[in-house]
Amino acid sequence: MNPSGSTDAGSLEAMVRQVIGHQDGSRFVEILPQLSDDLNEVDAVIQEALRSTYPFLTEAANYATASGGKRLRPLVILVVYRGLTSDATKPVHPLAAAFQLIHTASLVHDDLIDHAPLRRGKPSVHEAFGLPTAIVAGDYLFVRAFQLAGRYSPEVIQRCGDASADLALGEVMQENSRFDLSIDRERYLRIVTLKTANAIAAGAEAAAMVARAEPRVIRSLGEYGQALGIAFQLKDDALDMYGESDVTGKPLLSDLREGLPTLPSILAYQRLSDREREEFERLFTLRHKRQAHLLRLKELCDTAGVREPVEREAEKWVATAIEALHAIPPSPFRDLLEAVASGSIQRKV
Ligand code: IPE
Numbered sequence: 502m503n504p505s506g507s508t509d510a511g512s513l514e515a516m517v518r519q520v521i522g523h524q525d526g527s528r529f530v531e532i533l534p535q536l537s538d539d540l541n542e543v544d545a546v547i548q549e550a551l552r553s554t555y556p557f558l559t560e561a562a563n564y565a566t567a568s569g570g571k572r573l574r575p576l577v578i579l580v581v582y583r584g585l586t587s588d589a590t591k592p593v594h595p596l597a598a599a600f601q602l603i604h605t606a607s608l609v610h611d612d613l614i615d616h617a618p619l620r621r622g623k624p625s626v627h628e629a630f631g632l633p634t635a636i637v638a639g640d641y642l643f644v645r646a647f648q649l650a651g652r653y654s655p656e657v658i659q660r661c662g663d664a665s666a667d668l669a670l671g672e673v674m675q676e677n678s679r680f681d682l683s684i685d686r687e688r689y690l691r692i693v694t695l696k697t698a699n700a701i702a703a704g705a706e707a708a709a710m711v712a713r714a715e716p717r718v719i720r721s722l723g724e725y726g727q728a729l730g731i732a733f734q735l736k737d738d739a740l741d742m743y744g745e746s747d748v749t750g751k752p753l754l755s756d757l758r759e760g761l762p763t764l765p766s767i768l769a770y771q772r773l774s775d776r777e778r779e780e781f782e783r784l785f786t787l788r789h790k791r792q793a794h795l796l797r798l799k800e801l802c803d804t805a806g807v808r809e810p811v812e813r814e815a816e817k818w819v820a821t822a823i824e825a826l827h828a829i830p831p832s833p834f835r836d837l838l839e840a841v842a843s844g845s846i847q848r849k850v
């Protein structure tokens with residue numbers, strides 16, 4: 502896999518290994534090949550869904566999907582399904598494709614809201630194709646996702662709809678909090694739940710529904726997905742500050758640059774001395790920041806010692822996710838879901 506997260510040179514299996522972080526992947530040698538076959542099928546469903554008679558739109562949509570990313574959402578859907586039934590996996594492929602398309606659509610729109618120049622190591626869609634095409638391509642990806650989801654039961658379709666609506670609400674709430682350092686942990690977690698975790702939860706629940714699991718199991722998998730999603734976003738926010746841009750494929754310090762309060766900056770604001778807090782707020786709320794401003798903001802986060810409590814918070818959500826897995830029978834697939842949860846905060850990409 503190349504550093505931006507695409508799989509052109511490497512295998513999907515290698516990508517799954519990357520998702521589980523530095524844990525021992527040899528435990529999963531039996532099941533990884535099946536899962537990478539599934540992911541290949543999901544990619545094929547996506548490609549088929551994006552065929553359009555409008556070449557320019559198809560080009561932008563394919564550009565957004567081609568780099569693939571880590572495929573966390575389809576992976577969770579496939580592993581949940583395989584962990585609950587030995588039925589053929591074909592029936593769940595369109596669902597996994599739909600959730601990956603919803604995710605991709607949200608990234609296209611998120612990048613233009615966040616003025617992000619780079620995604621998965623390549624120019625973001627609005628950089629490559631311009632703003633109007635990026636808006637329409639995002640819409641187009643959502644619509645194709647719902648054409649795929651439309652073949653499932655009303656409950657599953659409802660989950661996909663709620664997940665997408667929550668995503669939109671999360672983005673709006675985040676936008677309303679831009680430059681506002683007074684938001685607390687609870688509000689931050691609410692935004693993260695809406696913009697990231699609920700879609701992962703909905704995917705896990707929908708997969709359990711397609712596998713005809715009991716309501717209790719469906720609920721637990723929703724709890725798993727939600728806690729995993731929160732941990733995953735906490736790590737994303739930490740990587741923005743402590744990661745390596747050529748590995749994440751995204752520019753560093755972009756949340757600070759954009760004035761988006763994430764847990765590291767919220768905690769820094771709470772913990773700094775009065776004088777430092779004033780400086781932090783002054784720099785954080787600048788509409789145009791120079792590199793020196795960003796580095797000073799990061800330095801103040803370090804002074805406040807925020808890295809460790811952010812990691813503790815993420816670990817707590819991983820433990821919650823793993824706990825929720827007790828509702829499903831032990832199997833290598835359950836172990837893999839556990840490894841995905843642990844890996845969500847160990848990852849560098
Ligand atoms: C990025 O998601 C947006 C967040 C919710 C943090 P991913 O990190 O899953 O993005 P890709 O699909 O792997 O690029």
Ligand code: IPE
Nearest residue numbers: 607608611615617696697737
């Ligand atoms: C996740 O938040 C955005 C969505 C869920 C669409 P971020 O804004 O932190 O994601 P990145 O860092 O741009 O990938």
Ligand code: MG
Nearest residue numbers: 611612615617
């Ligand atoms: Mg963003």
Ligand code: MG
Nearest residue numbers: 737738741756
């Ligand atoms: Mg981010």
